[in-house]
Amino acid sequence: MFAGPLLRSRTDPSWVAVALADLPALFSDHLHCERKAAQSALSLVRSYPERTALVEAVARLAHEETSHVVQVAQLAAATGRPPYPDVGDEYAAALRALVRKHEPQRLLDQLLVFALIEARSAERLGLLAGALAGETAALYAALAAAEVRHSEVFLEQAAAVAGEAAARARAAELAEAEARVLAALPVRPRIH
Numbered sequence: 001m002f003a004g005p006l007l008r009s010r011t012d013p014s015w016v017a018v019a020l021a022d023l024p025a026l027f028s029d030h031l032h033c034e035r036k037a038a039q040s041a042l043s044l045v046r047s048y049p050e051r052t053a054l055v056e057a058v059a060r061l062a063h064e065e066t067s068h069v070v071q072v073a074q075l076a077a078a079t080g081r082p083p084y085p086d087v088g089d090e091y092a093a094a095l096r097a098l099v100r101k102h103e104p105q106r107l108l109d110q111l112l113v114f115a116l117i118e119a120r121s122a123e124r125l126g127l128l129a130g131a132l133a134g135e136t137a138a139l140y141a142a143l144a145a146a147e148v149r150h151s152e153v154f155l156e157q158a159a160a161v162a163g164e165a166a167a168r169a170r171a172a173e174l175a176e177a178e179a180r181v182l183a184a185l186p187v188r189p190r191i192h
């Protein structure tokens, strides 16, 4: 299912250099992204406790995201500068605004938005892996692979909620929107 890439755009080629020019800012943002990924996954447990398969899948995913928080916190600490506070994320906020209000569309849209955020994160962590060196590059490659899997987990759950054809159709709409949201944001030393 969902053969082919989910994302409808590639990251601006200038982004990698901008990101690498301010590693404390990049690692701070990445730290908060991993934390929010864990919190978002657990928020689905709060909202849909009766969906046993969903709960199991997203709880495991949250566990992995929490381990990513540990890894990125260590990376941030190694820069010698304390991580910045979370300054908010216009990218995620713009995508969340696309989530429809009524069920079951609300759950479907949340799952697809999370799948898109994971896919975009995977793309960008992979770009960083290719531009960094040594252990940090290896860590980013491993994180990118994990986020690819997470995107697939959310797509599987979306198909389970809405059926594959409906999930695929809505994923295409939201992927177009994601590309527009990203294109409207400045290129900056952040994951999104």
Ligand SMILES: [Fe+2]
Pocket (backbone or CB within 6 Å): 034, 037, 064, 065, 068, 143, 146, 147
């Ligand atoms: Fe992660």
Ligand SMILES: [Fe+2]
Pocket (backbone or CB within 6 Å): 037, 065, 118, 146, 147, 150
């Ligand atoms: Fe993830």
